[in-house]
Amino acid sequence: MAGKTLFDKVWDAHVVSQVDGGTQVLYIDRHLIHEVTSPQAFGGLEKRGLQLFRPKQMVATPDHNVPTINQHLPIEDELSRTQVETLEANCEKFGVELYGLGHPFQGIVHVIGPELGLTQPGMTMVCGDSHTSTHGAFGAIAFGIGTSQVEQVMATQCLLQNKPKSMRITIDGALQQGVTAKDIILYIISKLTASGGTGYFVEYAGSAIRKLSMEERMTICNMSIEMGARGGIIAPDETTFQYVEGRKFSPKGKDFEAAKAYWSSLPSDPDAVFDKEYTYKAEEIQPMITYGTNPGMGMAVSGNIPTSEANTDSFKKSLDYMGLEAGQAMLGKEISYVFIGSCTNSRIEDLRAVAEFVSGKKKADHVTALVVPGSKQVESQAKAEGLDRILESAGFHLREPGCSACLGMNEDKVPKGEYCVSTSNRNFEGRQGPGSRTILASPITAAAAAIHGKIVDVRELI
Amino acid sequence: MEKFENMTSRVVPLPIEDVDTDQIIPARFLKAVTREGFGENLFRDWRYLSNGNPIPDFVLNDSTYAGKILVAGRNFGCGSSREHAAWALYDFGFRVVVSSFFADIFRGNALNNGLLPIQVSEAFLQEIFRAVEDDPSVEIEVDLEAQIISLQGAGQERFEIDPYKKMCLQNGYDDIDYLLSQKEKIEAFEKKAPRYFMMGL
Ligand code: SF4
Numbered sequence: 034m035a036g037k038t039l040f041d042k043v044w045d046a047h048v049v050s051q052v053d054g055g056t057q058v059l060y061i062d063r064h065l066i067h068e069v070t071s072p073q074a075f076g077g078l079e080k081r082g083l084q085l086f087r088p089k090q091m092v093a094t095p096d097h098n099v100p101t102i103n104q105h106l107p108i109e110d111e112l113s114r115t116q117v118e119t120l121e122a123n124c125e126k127f128g129v130e131l132y133g134l135g136h137p138f139q140g141i142v143h144v145i146g147p148e149l150g151l152t153q154p155g156m157t158m159v160c161g162d163s164h165t166s167t168h169g170a171f172g173a174i175a176f177g178i179g180t181s182q183v184e185q186v187m188a189t190q191c192l193l194q195n196k197p198k199s200m201r202i203t204i205d206g207a208l209q210q211g212v213t214a215k216d217i218i219l220y221i222i223s224k225l226t227a228s229g230g231t232g233y234f235v236e237y238a239g240s241a242i243r244k245l246s247m248e249e250r251m252t253i254c255n256m257s258i259e260m261g262a263r264g265g266i267i268a269p270d271e272t273t274f275q276y277v278e279g280r281k282f283s284p285k286g287k288d289f290e291a292a293k294a295y296w297s298s299l300p301s302d303p304d305a306v307f308d309k310e311y312t313y314k315a316e317e318i319q320p321m322i323t324y325g326t327n328p329g330m331g332m333a334v335s336g337n338i339p340t341s342e343a344n345t346d347s348f349k350k351s352l353d354y355m356g357l358e359a360g361q362a363m364l365g366k367e368i369s370y371v372f373i374g375s376c377t378n379s380r381i382e383d384l385r386a387v388a389e390f391v392s393g394k395k396k397a398d399h400v401t402a403l404v405v406p407g408s409k410q411v412e413s414q415a416k417a418e419g420l421d422r423i424l425e426s427a428g429f430h431l432r433e434p435g436c437s438a439c440l441g442m443n444e445d446k447v448p449k450g451e452y453c454v455s456t457s458n459r460n461f462e463g464r465q466g467p468g469s470r471t472i473l474a475s476p477i478t479a480a481a482a483a484i485h486g487k488i489v490d491v492r493e494l495i
Numbered sequence: 496m497e498k499f500e501n502m503t504s505r506v507v508p509l510p511i512e513d514v515d516t517d518q519i520i521p522a523r524f525l526k527a528v529t530r531e532g533f534g535e536n537l538f539r540d541w542r543y544l545s546n547g548n549p550i551p552d553f554v555l556n557d558s559t560y561a562g563k564i565l566v567a568g569r570n571f572g573c574g575s576s577r578e579h580a581a582w583a584l585y586d587f588g589f590r591v592v593v594s595s596f597f598a599d600i601f602r603g604n605a606l607n608n609g610l611l612p613i614q615v616s617e618a619f620l621q622e623i624f625r626a627v628e629d630d631p632s633v634e635i636e637v638d639l640e641a642q643i644i645s646l647q648g649a650g651q652e653r654f655e656i657d658p659y660k661k662m663c664l665q666n667g668y669d670d671i672d673y674l675l676s677q678k679e680k681i682e683a684f685e686k687k688a689p690r691y692f693m694m695g696l
Binding site: 098197227263467 | 510511512513515517518521522525526528529540568569570573575576577579581596597600603604608657658660662669670671677678680681684688
């Protein structure tokens with residue numbers, strides 16, 4: 034019999050029972066919730082007269098809908114305020130740990146989970162948010178769920194699931210200077226398309242992945258959903274253990290040693306077989322940007338928008354929306370907004386990279402640049418390192434944590450027709466505000482665009 | 496959840512690929528704390544101008560088309576996990592979405608809300624689009640028991656659905672009812688599982 038994959042090992046350890054057909058009852062270790070996808074689940078629970086089954090396995094924080102300035106003041110938008118207050122009231126009533134606005138642990142759910150040690154190898158984790166895939170960077174099975182499922186986990190700590198197929202994407206070799214984890218994942222998605230991973234759970238492997246820091250691995254796993262995959266996973270190793278050790282919710286002392294021994298047994302067996310395999314060379318990856326309205330529409334920054342699909346209606350509609358043409362180069366394209374933030378790229382290493390790049394420079398006059406940290410802890414750390422001052426003198430303003438312009442639910446929106454180079458994960462029509470045009474890129478490519486006021490190739494600037 | 500009833504209905508064609516959940520229901524309309532009323536903002540930015548006036552050539556504003564069946568291009572429902580997308584489609588009156596490919600989370604969310612996602616071949620999908628273009632009053636019949644979708648005056652196709660999910664739709668059962676019946680097994684599982692990962696909470 035073939036060996037087991039990392040995914041198999043974690044999954045199989047969480048199967049409670051088998052239902053008819055391929056459906057299984059899967060146990061969920063950790064459940065993160067936020068204000069947008071939880072109120073109807075709490076409501077459903079109340080309607081049925083149920084309590085939370087394991088409230089101690091849940092943590093809540095408001096992130097999607099919060100302002101990123103003046104968080105100490107009441108939220109101005111009434112609907113947003115109601116949603117955040119509903120979360121607070123529900124957490125109080127049902128006994129859930131809440132890191133509310135102003136709390137030193139508040140932040141984007143997928144940033145605070147790892148930061149607090151809530152995310153650990155070998156776990157199953159869910160959240161009513163598709164970018165829960167981020168936590169797979171630790172060798173956990175983590176995926177996004179809908180609100181009905183949020184309610185199911187609240188009531189039973191379990192979900193009915195069909196085991197997805199397995200895919201392995203191997204990236205070997207060394208990255209070029211100026212190429213980052215964000216470029217790796219944008220490159221993969223451009224190859225596999227926005228639906229190429231549907232039905233699969235993806236393991237990222239290879240020497241280029243092993244060399245990445247935990248934060249970089251999170252950037253990669255975060256965007257697994259952008260190719261349709263349920264999630265991404267990376268084998269835990271020394272890098273993982275070092276990151277996890279000593280965090281608030283991490284196991285301590287002897288427990289940590291025992292956990293580490295267990296975690297060390299999780300990587301895929303050498304003879305494990307995957308349903309699908311892809312291999313890419315790290316050297317071939319260039320700084321990437323997107324030109325269309327789904328994350329699969331990406332290309333090397335120095336390339337031209339492809340002409341091969343130019344006749345399909347969906348492709349035309351997408352380029353029309355973006356105000357771009359097939360065959361056109363993106364280098365030199367003028368832009369007016371830059372957004373550095375989101376659960377893809379708002380961690381301290383991202384802010385450091387941006388600060389290092391913009392230090393001593395000034396952003397172009399016509400560019401509005403938003404830097405939104407992923408969490409209160411990231412914000413404090415950035416300030417402790419003086420990054421806020423570097424950013425400030427380059428014309429960037431460091432705001433308070435939240436999802437912000439990643440989805441434009443609060444007031445941080447990109448106006449109609451404007452181009453925004455964004456470190457977030459989705460370039461869908463109107464994602465950053467009605468009519469906004471999003472160009473996805475790495476933090477340094479975004480920072481460079483802010484300085485020059487147009488799309489540039491960072492390899493020529495560092 | 497309401498029981499799914501077999502139906503014969505006219506169709507609303509949306510021949511666009513990769514329709515993401517931000518189009519189905521934009522984030523700024525996710526501020527409600529209940530499940531009702533999302534149909535109003537279904538496809539908001541394709542359906543209305545920013546001043547609130549309807550965009551006449553968008554299919555939902557075109558009285559030529561009607562029905563409980565939405566037929567859309569491949570990779571329907573990609574992007575965010577927002578269940579609000581399924582609620583909005585259901586609230587608007589759709590009971591079936593036909594496409595040649597669905598995003599995973601959307602498919603699950605739809606099934607959990609009595610909205611049946613039917614995956615057909617690309618060829619059959621294109622046949623439906625052509626038929627509706629030729630005659631907007633053409634009807635589709637959906638038989639969940641037999642797992643057959645038929646296009647009036649033309650072909651039919653068998654579709655797949657997980658047997659458990661089929662049973663839920665036919666009876667109006669939620670997953671939660673089933674899971675609650677498994678409490679003992681869940682508690683037994685908790686006792687024997689390696690719990691290193693539970694420490695700290
Ligand atoms: S930052 Fe963006 S992608 Fe991440 S959780 Fe928030 S809204 Fe979703």
